[in-house]
Amino acid sequence: MTRTAIEVSGLRKAFGNKVVLDGIDLDVRAGTVFSLLGPNGAGKTTTVNVLTTLMKADGGTARVAGHDIATETRAVRAAIGVTGQFAAVDELLSGQENLQLMADLKRVGSSNGKRIVTELLERFDLVESAQKPASTYSGGMRRKLDLAMTLVGNPKIIFLDEPTTGLDPRSRRTMWDIVRDLVADGVTIFLTTQYLEEADQLADRIAVLDQGRLVAHGTPDDLKRQIPGTHVRLRFTTATELDTAAPLFTNSTRDTEALALRIPGDGGTASLRALLDRLDEHALSAEEISVHTPDLDDVFLALTGHTTKVDAK
Numbered sequence: 043m044t045r046t047a048i049e050v051s052g053l054r055k056a057f058g059n060k061v062v063l064d065g066i067d068l069d070v071r072a073g074t075v076f077s078l079l080g081p082n083g084a085g086k087t088t089t090v091n092v093l094t095t096l097m098k099a100d101g102g103t104a105r106v107a108g109h110d111i112a113t114e115t116r117a118v119r120a121a122i123g124v125t126g127q128f129a130a131v132d133e134l135l136s137g138q139e140n141l142q143l144m145a146d147l148k149r150v151g152s153s154n155g156k157r158i159v160t161e162l163l164e165r166f167d168l169v170e171s172a173q174k175p176a177s178t179y180s181g182g183m184r185r186k187l188d189l190a191m192t193l194v195g196n197p198k199i200i201f202l203d204e205p206t207t208g209l210d211p212r213s214r215r216t217m218w219d220i221v222r223d224l225v226a227d228g229v230t231i232f233l234t235t236q237y238l239e240e241a242d243q244l245a246d247r248i249a250v251l252d253q254g255r256l257v258a259h260g261t262p263d264d265l266k267r268q269i270p271g272t273h274v275r276l277r278f279t280t281a282t283e284l285d286t287a288a289p290l291f292t293n294s295t296r297d298t299e300a301l302a303l304r305i306p307g308d309g310g311t312a313s314l315r316a317l318l319d320r321l322d323e324h325a326l327s328a329e330e331i332s333v334h335t336p337d338l339d340d341v342f343l344a345l346t347g348h349t350t351k352v353d354a355k
């Protein structure tokens with residue numbers, strides 16, 4: 043039997059007359075990664091704030107680690123770790139001092155505390171900068187320190203609010219590896235992100251949040267079945283070239299105005315070579331060739347009929 047780590051039913055939250063969460067239902071199995079995917083202002087941080095008891099819901103119920111968020115706040119807090127969207131490190135303290143402070147707050151005991159701090163500094167590759175004030179850390183180092191602080195006390199459920207926004211690709215991968223290690227240790231991760239790729243890489247299940255409502259919910263594969271896949275885009279210099287090329291590729295769609303042809307495919311070298319050979323056979327050449335992988339905008343367009351850049355009413 044699988045245990046449920048987070049159970050949410052009909053969750054509602056409004057600020058004044060602006061409804062931000064409009065009846066959210068969720069189920070997160072213990073030991074899995076759940077990703078809440080959504081653009082700016084979708085309500086991701088609000089969901090995290092409510093589930094971590096930082097904010098009260100207006101309606102609905104939620105249990106985290108088996109405890110009611112409304113009536114068992116203390117027990118919920120004891121079971122979880124939260125890494126907020128904006129790093130919560132003390133700039134004046136060093137990395138080591140920040141971790142030590144957290145160990146003291148969590149009352150892990152002084153000898154235990156020292157050991158935990160040393161282990162975390164090593165695990166997050168922060169040993170060299172451990173004595174320097176956090177104000178001198180890069181954004182990526184700060185995020186790592188913030189997550190390290192969350193891990194003091196071994197929470198079984200961890201909320202990560204956009205852990206990789208603003209990180210370079212390498213730091214992003216480091217963060218992903220850390221998340222995978224945590225899950226391998228049996229931790230449950232509730233992660234918000236604006237990146238489809240991140241949710242795809244990490245999550246067992248994804249929910250897509252749009253203006254306070256879940257518009258999709260399933261495995262990454264479920265979701266990808268609903269959105270247009272990877273495609274190659276060929277741009278030509280003349281309409282005649284586009285007219286000649288279009289019938290050569292079945293399932294292709296044409297953008298007459300841009301003189302472009304959109305061809306579904308995996309974007310791999312073999313299919314690209316075949317595609318270019320096909321053009322060659324007909325003495326055609328493209329002005330530009332690009333491979334397009336689906337992103338959050340494609341997801342939104344497919345699921346909601348609008349892109350992520352919708353202004354709130």
Ligand SMILES: Nc1ncnc2c1ncn2[C@@H]1O[C@H](COP(=O)(O)OP(=O)(O)OP(=O)(O)O)[C@@H](O)[C@H]1O
Nearest residue numbers: 057062080081082083084085086087088089127354
């Ligand atoms: N304390 C608050 N008072 C009033 N409005 C708020 C408050 N917090 C959030 N909102 C509004 O609620 C909506 C959702 O905000 P939220 O921070 O949950 O979005 P988000 O999905 O986390 O966005 P982002 O990707 O930008 O972090 C926004 O329109 C925001 O302006």
Ligand SMILES: [Mg+2]
Nearest residue numbers: 086087088127
């Ligand atoms: Mg947010």
